[in-house]
Amino acid sequence: MAEASREFFDRSGLAATIARNVSNLEVLLNMGFPKERAEKALAATGDRSVQLASDWIFAHVDDTSLDEKVPREYVLFACPTGPLVTQLDEYSEKTLVHCGRNGSHNSFPHVTLCSFFAVPDSTVPKVVHAVLTVAGRLSCREVPAKVSLDFYSSSSFVGLFVDDRSAAFLRNASQEFANEVLKTTGIEVKAHKKQLHITLAYQFNPSQQKKLEELARDIDTSMPAQWDLRLYSRDTRRAKSDVVRVVHPLPPSNDDELELVRGDYIYLEPDELVSSSDGWLRGVSWLTGCAGLFPGNYTEKAAETDTWTLHRCVPVISLRGSSSTRASAPPLSPTQLPPLPSEPSTLSSTTRAPVPDRRNGPSRPPLEEMYSQVQKSRPVSNSKPAPPRQLYILRHGERVDVVFGKRWMNACFVNGEYSQQDLNLPRKLPSREGSPLSFAEDSPLTEMGWFQARLTGEAMKRAGVHISQVYSSPSLRCVQTADAILDALGLRSAMKIRVDPGLFEWLYFYKASGLPKLMTMKELLDFGLNVDPTYHPIVPVSDWSRTEDVVQYYQRNHTVVQSVLGSTDGNTLICAHAGSLDSCSRHLQGLSARTQREAVKLMVKIPYCGMAVFQEVKEAGIWDQVEPPIHTLTHSPNHKFDWRVLQS
Structure with missing residues (x-):
């Protein structure tokens, strides 16, 4: 489309x-x-x-x-960013694990400044202009140096109240916004006059109150934060819908079924999740607006706000106490809007x-023409040339959280001790800091995942594949995959896995949840994984950015690959993620990064242990994709993988 x-x-x-x-x-x-x-x-x-x-x-x-x-509904929020939000995100994650889902998990941390109000589509530019007008006025006034937050709890609510001075500043902003909207559009906006607050928990079981309060008191509210005015909108018809996120793609088999596209969201009627008797649900796609039936186990619960649209984000209270913020730095312009991580704009x-449009990258002559030019320029020699180098890029094996759900740890950990509750769950898990919460965003392999990796390594050995070095993403599942393949190749005693954070997947996937807590080299070694503790990463974790766009993601992966290829004359194996087959090879082929949509559409086509192989065309300065030396690995739910998909 x-x-x-x-x-x-x-x-x-x-x-x-x-x-x-x-x-x-x-x-x-x-x-x-x-x-x-x-x-x-x-x-x-x-x-x-x-x-x-x-x-x-x-x-x-x-x-x-x-x-x-049908007009959309709009709302004005004051939202914190910076170190404070990290604290709030960690609280949300902990409460989800320890206490289960409550109403606060349906949105991100915010202070509501007004009630929802409907706006005809033709009038939206005037509402956006009202936000910018108010922000311009606020920049000329005395702004609070910091927003202080006070803990408060009751039998039905846990939250943080905004201090009186900051609350007055934000209420004034809200009232001026309401006045401006009324003056320019005739639409009435009800500015909030009650106590302003950030909700930490509500709609929870009373038995969970004590634990929710205990976790809330660990939040360091003194952490610095910048506060933004944000204008959001939502589809009025879906205001009371439950929202699920598609985690497994599935084409429709019948006319009444909904196509599932990974990353799409589906709206459900409020009672749909509990009324279904066969696991099939009826919903409406956020991506296409089409309705139909779909299997519920191909989705997971998501926040309602994941489907909202951000129209304007204007900083009004600066980040204080951060060493990275210079006092002399000019304030952001009210018209400046941080770009959303979506398709590249055709117009600014x-x-x-x-x-x-850079999606196709620089053009290059056909490979046949380049090979012909290489042959003509090659000196005559009687010696047999060395075979060209090859790069093997492999996705990890089956991961636990995809098979058993994001909260699989709830059933497997009792008093901090792990117990295998299914034959496909790992027989044992490593000891690591933050366990079991740290497994939520850094999933291990299933037993089947380990077997997939082992089968792949054995096939490589039968095909006569020779590897000189192996690199891995720092994700536990990737390191486990690399370890199993090395063992199957008979190289485990002779070669260690070099773990480089630069090979990690696209950081945009962690924008909402926060960057994962990865295992240390010592923890990996103690678990018996064959990693190299002396290796110094090319791109350390400290260089990661949660605002990374798709172009930066491709460049980060390429920086690592370019460096590791320069360190050997032999073949290299990289064990990483679905997107890595393309992101680690795209620039090597003389092509630029794909767009976000193209990259995501490709990722869903890469099965567990899917492999791509690239061969060096040294004289042309590129690496060309070639057919893998081993057959595909197909089993349910693994689909048959056509390696040529990267050439589309």
């Missing part, structure tokens, strides 16, 4: 239109989209770009409600200038 809209955009001859600094709406109208659809698409995507809005329209072509005139939302 993105390709279709790009083709349409390219055929429309809109260069002159864009150059006139016209609005995204005008561009969409010139492309031929009906005004109502264009306005709805811009509202649903936060007016990020023409490309994203047109993609949204094409994705919703089968949505029977596409042309319904600020300058309206065209953004070059």
Whole structure:
């Protein structure tokens, strides 16, 4: 669908239109989209770009409600960022493990400044302008140096109350926003006048209150934080829906079934989860607006706010007490909006200038032509040339949390002791700091996952594959996979695994949950994994960024691969993640990073222990993909893997 809209955009001859600094709406109208659809698409995507809005329209072509005139609901939040949010995220994770889900897990940390209010799609730009106007006024006033938070608990609520001075500042901002919206649109907004607070827990079982309070008192509210005004919107029709996230893709088998696309969200009626008797649920896709049946075990519970749209984010209270913040640094402009990690914009939302499309990267001549040129320039020699080097990139084996759910630890740990509750669960687990919570974002292999890795290593040995060095992502499942393959190759005593954080998967996947707590080299060694404790990473964890976009992700992986290939004349094995087969090889082939949508669509096609092999074309300065020397590994739910998928 993105390709279709790009083709349409390219055929429309809109260069002159864009150059006139016209609005995204005008561009969409010139492309031929009906005004109502264009306005709805811009509202649903936060007016990020023409490309994203047109993609949204094409994705919703089968949505029977596409042309319904239903306004979205908007709300203004004050949201903290920085070290304080890390504390709040850790509290949310701990309460989920120890006490189960409560109402607070349905959103991120925030202070609500007004009630939800409906806005027609055509009026949204005026509401956005109201946020910027108010932020501009606030920047000229005395701003609180810091927002202080006081702990409060009752039988139905655990939270943090904002101090009086900061609350007055935020209430004033909320009231001015309400006045501005009323003046420019005629829409009434009810600014909150009650005690402002961050909710830590509500709608919980009374028996959990003591534990929730105990965990809340561990939050260090003195940690520095920047506070932003954020304008969000949601689909009015889904305001009371439950939300689940697709974790396993599944094509529909019948006309009444919903296609499951990994990363999509599905809206459910409030009683759908409990009323289903056969595990099949009826829902509506957030991505396409289409409705249908789907198996519930292919999804997991998600926060309602995951489906909301961010329209503006304006810093109003600076980060204090952080060594990385310079006192002389100029404040952010009220019109500055941090980019969302989505499809690259065709138009900048600020300058309206065209953004070059880099998704296909630099062009290169056909491989046949390059090989011909290489042959002509190669000196005549009677000696047999050495075989070209090869790079083997492999996804890890089956992971526990995908098979048994994100909270598998709840059933397996009693008083801190692990017990195998299923034959496919690991027979034993390593001792590590933060256990069992640390396994939530750093899952081990299942027993089947270890067997997959072992089978792959044995097949490589039969095929005569020779490895000179092996590298792994720091994820436990990746290190376990590399260890099993080395053992099967008979190289475990002769070769150690070099663990490099630069090979970790895309950090955007951890933007909401926070970066995972990885095992130390000592913990890996104590568990019996054959890692190299003397290895110095090329990209250490300290270089990670939770705001990493897809281009930076590809570059981070390439930085490591480029370095490790320069350290040997032999073959290299890398054990990492689904996206690694492409992110670690894309630049080696003379191509640039894929777009976010293209990268995610490719990731879901890589099965456990899926392998890609690349061979050096030394004279041309690239590495070309070749057929793997071993057969694919196919079993349920592993689909048959076609290695040529990376060439699409």
